[in-house]
Amino acid sequence: xxxxxxxxxxxxxxxxxxxxxxxxxxxxxxxxxxxxxxxxxxxxxxxxxxxxxxxxxxxxxxxxxxxxxxxxxxxxxxxxxxxxxxxxxxxxxxxxxxxxxxxxxxxxxxxxxxxxxxxxxxxxxxxxxxxxxxxxxxxxxxxxxxxxxxxxxxxxxxxxxxxxxxxxxxxxxxxxxxxxxxxxxxxxxxxxxxxxxxxxxxxxxxxxxxxxxxxxxxxxxxxxxxxxxxxxxxxxxxxxxxxxxxxxxxxxxxxxxxxxxxxxxxxxxxxxxxxxxxxxxxxxxxxxxxxxxxxxxxxxxxxxxxxxxxxxxxxxxxxxxxxxxxxxxxxxxxxxxxxxxxxxxxxxxxxxxxxxxxxxxxxxxxxxxxxxxxxxxxxx
Amino acid sequence: xxxxxxxxxxxxxxxxxxxxxxxxxxxxxxxxxxxxxxxxxxxxxxxxxxxxxxxxxxxxxxxxxxxxxxxxxxxxxxxxxxxxxxxxxxxxxxxxxxxxxxxxxxxxxxxxxxxxxxxxxxxxxxxxxxxxxxxxxxxxxxxxxxxxxxxxxxxxxxxxxxxxxxxxxxxxxxxxxxxxxxxxxxxxxxxxxxxxxxxxxxxxxxxxxxxxxxxxxxxxxxxxxxxxxxxxxxxxxxxxxxxxxxxxxxxxxxxxxxxxxxxxxxxxxxxxxxxxxxxxxxxxxxxxxxxxxxxxxxxxxxxxxxxxxxxxxxxxxxxxxxxxxxxxxxxxxxxxxxxxxxx
Numbered sequence: 001x002x003x004x005x006x007x008x009x010x011x012x013x014x015x016x017x018x019x020x021x022x023x024x025x026x027x028x029x030x031x032x033x034x035x036x037x038x039x040x041x042x043x044x045x046x047x048x049x050x051x052x053x054x055x056x057x058x059x060x061x062x063x064x065x066x067x068x069x070x071x072x073x074x075x076x077x078x079x080x081x082x083x084x085x086x087x088x089x090x091x092x093x094x095x096x097x098x099x100x101x102x103x104x105x106x107x108x109x110x111x112x113x114x115x116x117x118x119x120x121x122x123x124x125x126x127x128x129x130x131x132x133x134x135x136x137x138x139x140x141x142x143x144x145x146x147x148x149x150x151x152x153x154x155x156x157x158x159x160x161x162x163x164x165x166x167x168x169x170x171x172x173x174x175x176x177x178x179x180x181x182x183x184x185x186x187x188x189x190x191x192x193x194x195x196x197x198x199x200x201x202x203x204x205x206x207x208x209x210x211x212x213x214x215x216x217x218x219x220x221x222x223x224x225x226x227x228x229x230x231x232x233x234x235x236x237x238x239x240x241x242x243x244x245x246x247x248x249x250x251x252x253x254x255x256x257x258x259x260x261x262x263x264x265x266x267x268x269x270x271x272x273x274x275x276x277x278x279x280x281x282x283x284x285x286x287x288x289x290x291x292x293x294x295x296x297x298x299x300x301x302x303x304x305x306x307x308x309x310x311x312x313x314x315x316x317x318x319x320x321x322x323x324x325x326x327x328x329x330x331x332x333x334x335x336x337x338x339x340x341x342x343x344x345x346x347x348x349x350x351x352x353x354x355x356x357x358x359x360x361x362x363x364x365x366x367x368x369x370x371x372x373x374x375x376x377x378x379x380x
Numbered sequence: 381x382x383x384x385x386x387x388x389x390x391x392x393x394x395x396x397x398x399x400x401x402x403x404x405x406x407x408x409x410x411x412x413x414x415x416x417x418x419x420x421x422x423x424x425x426x427x428x429x430x431x432x433x434x435x436x437x438x439x440x441x442x443x444x445x446x447x448x449x450x451x452x453x454x455x456x457x458x459x460x461x462x463x464x465x466x467x468x469x470x471x472x473x474x475x476x477x478x479x480x481x482x483x484x485x486x487x488x489x490x491x492x493x494x495x496x497x498x499x500x501x502x503x504x505x506x507x508x509x510x511x512x513x514x515x516x517x518x519x520x521x522x523x524x525x526x527x528x529x530x531x532x533x534x535x536x537x538x539x540x541x542x543x544x545x546x547x548x549x550x551x552x553x554x555x556x557x558x559x560x561x562x563x564x565x566x567x568x569x570x571x572x573x574x575x576x577x578x579x580x581x582x583x584x585x586x587x588x589x590x591x592x593x594x595x596x597x598x599x600x601x602x603x604x605x606x607x608x609x610x611x612x613x614x615x616x617x618x619x620x621x622x623x624x625x626x627x628x629x630x631x632x633x634x635x636x637x638x639x640x641x642x643x644x645x646x647x648x649x650x651x652x653x654x655x656x657x658x659x660x661x662x663x664x665x666x667x668x669x670x671x672x673x674x675x676x677x678x679x680x681x682x683x684x685x686x687x688x689x690x691x692x693x694x695x696x697x698x699x700x701x702x703x704x705x706x707x708x709x710x711x712x713x714x715x716x717x718x719x720x721x722x723x
Contacts, residue, residue: 319644319651319703320695324680327699336645344646352647378680 003331003367008151008179008308008338008358010199010206015263018204018256025255033251034228044251051258052241058261059194059212060187066213068244069254073178074100075222076195076211079244080174081105081145083219084193089142091116092135092171094157095346096125096150099339101176105145118342119144124298125155125346127162136169143172148186149179152343152356153296154308156180163190172217182264183273183306183361188212198257203264208253213244223247272361276307280359283368284309290379296347296354307359310338310349313379318355321378325355329374333357386477387429400592401429407501407591408432412487412516414463415439416571417530418506419451420580421587425504426471428588432479433471436495437463437506438486438711444688448573486711487512489635492519502590503527504583508565509718510557511637511655517542517550518630526590530583533564535572535608537579540617541586541598552620553602557637559658560700560721561665567719568668575607641710649705650713658700665696669720684720694720 004012025047031040033048048069056064070076081104085091091105095118108114117139120131127146144166149156159175166173172192180186182201188194194212198204213219221236225246230237237243277299284300287293292314298305313321318335325331337344337353344353357371383391383398384405391401409430411418414437422435441457449463456466468482487495487507496503496519503520505528507513513529520527521544529550530539542549582603589597602615624631631637637655644651666677673686684694692706694716702721704713 317695317703319649320681323651323695323697323701323703327697327701328680339645341646353645 001330003329003370005357005359005363005367005371006332006334007200007360007363008356009334011182011201011203011360014205014256015203015260017263018259021259022205022252022256026252030252032228032248035226035248047255047258048249048251051254051261054258054261055210056212058265060185060189062188062212063215065240066215068211068213068241069249070195070209070211071207071250072199072209073176073195073197074209076197076209077101077174077176078104079211079222080193080195080213080219081108081143083222084143084172084174084217085112085114086142087112087114089114090139091143091145092119092132092139092141093117093145094119094125094127094147095121096147096152096155096340096343097145098147098151098176098178098343099341100178101145101147101174102342116145121346123347124153124301124303125150125343126298126303127157129158129161129165132162133165136165136171140169141171143174145174146176147343148175148177149184149306149308150340150343151179151308151358152310152338152340152349152354153298153347154179154305154358155298156184156304156306158304159186160190172214179306179308182260182269183276185270192217198253198260201264201269202257202260204257204260205253208250208257210257211244219244221246267361269361273307276359276361276363277305279363279365279368280307280309282365283372286372287311287375290376292379293375296349307363308356310347310354310356312349312354313375316378317352318349319352321355324378325371325374329370331371331374384429384477386475390428395594395597396588396592400588400594403593404429404588404591405431408434408499409502409504409587409591410434410436410496410500411504411506412436412496412512413506413508414449414451414467415445415506415508416448416450416566416573416576417532417580417583418504419449419463419467420576421504421506421530421584422467422471423451423474424580424584425587426475426478426480428584429475430478430587430591432481434481434483434495434500435464435467435471436483436485436487437467438484439463439715440712441466442688448571448576486714487515489515489633489638492516492633496520496523496525498523498525500525502587504587505529505531509722510554510563511632511639513550514554514557514632514637518625518633520544521549521625521628522630522633526595528583528586528590530579532571532575532579533566534569535575535606537575537582537605537607538602539579539582539586540602541590541600543590543595543598547600548617548619549623549625551625552623553617555620558722559660560654560702560717561658561660561668561696563722564668565719565722568672568722572607575605578605578607639714641713643708643710644703647705648708649703650708650710651703652701652713652717654700656700660696660698660700662696662698665721672720686716686720689716692716696721 029043033044174193197209199206227242297309322335464482695703
């Protein structure tokens, strides 16, 4: 049986109830949500609305119509960045941003003259709040992009404090919660944008995600098209969520997302996460004595973090390590730059990146023992 | 019809005759791979007056090619030409009266249907790996295009003609592709120029028979020649009643055995996953590769730095996957792998 330590890429296995409900929906209710008036279409619409409501509650009770469905976190981040930024805006980012933030910003820089700059951070990528305060006063950014937890080393940013500081200066905060939602309780009411995928911590399928946008934010919609209602209007309706959701939604994916949320609540995901962090810390304690090993693991230094770390073993490139773990030990990890080149640069992992190990809520002590044993054999 | 004096000696040969020559002029032949075999076959068939030649190869010329690949010159290497373009240039000088279509491309399950369309009268094997041969076999069987298999390693030659529906096919003979690294290649065992010329002679006489409409003159079965020892043998081949290709199931066209490549982020390297999991004996492979460069095996992988490609390095894993460093060109990575692992 594969030992799956690639939850940072996507979670696996998915809960049975996610698989069962998506399958049931496809068999029984899969008409077009929000379009026709027949009973099956009504049930499909209801399923989408139920999911939207459940997600709004899961995010701490945000206004339900401000939760819009997307194809994933990348789509959500693109929608926020391209829909919000105007000519000449200045943006602050963490050094740990993913390409799903960096590349939209690069395009904004090219097309609208937007400028962006990294916030000061410690060696693990943790933002320096005092420096941020100063920076906000000096630079007057319109948006701060916060990679809530890094997909490279798991470092967790102090969201409450960042939001507080930003608010005082009138800057908006965009949170990429790809690596935190489903592990940590997030109160989205304090942020301005929150992007999330269904297929990671939420344990749903790929191809669906959501963006929460605070009620006072004006946003250009990402695309134009059918919304089911308001067809008489030539342009997109102003009412949310329709304004942001042209085209038929991925209803079966949304149903899977909803079911994943129910599963998380049922299993007490916060407790599961705490337990995961304990076994992770134990693993790292055992690994850290190995002389040829370099760990990129804030967990070892009691820094706020989630269940993701990276490592390198002397004389091996990360891609070689991942292949050995997969081919000889049936352990799934991910090597390289993890679509986060700046994070790797900040952590100084070297030109070939690092091997990333990312845990799921169900990763066991025994699995991590086997991983450790494999690393010891390879390490020699 | 006026007779073209260019081909008079060939038409004079009773086996071909004037009608046979006229048929050659109307024929379309595809040559897949323009290494030693493909280049010599292209030269032979262009001189013989085959009306249209489509020549296909993915590689750029290298100095090590010149010893046996007769179409190419030092200038072609200086010009950095792909083999298909250098061959096109040379063949146009050899015979300006025929059509030459050169294609610089890998041949894969995705594009082979387009590259080898129904109108070809024959396909000639100039490849260096079994994966592509099985693919050619599938497309030839599907479209009922005769093809001639031909391979040379060292001084040993294998060749046989395949007439879809009539003779055993290549898959009847070989079954499945051997695992990567389990067979010798020209880059591990070497190859003699004269052996190539004999191989091309064997293969091209079959091509001429088929194109001239003299299939009754074909001598069926596998010909094996050890040119160094002076041995020539012929083995009868039997149709395999379970052969999927003969039964109309074209697994390789459907992607069987198709390796998957991916560029590695942030670096000049390509990872290749074999289409099917293999078991490579790293020790044996290390022995085979050690004369060709620096080999560093350990229980989990083998690193190999070819002497003739100083900036390159191959990392080969026991389940057949590999990382080719020194290029981010997927075709080039596949070529390098074929050279050293035969797949």
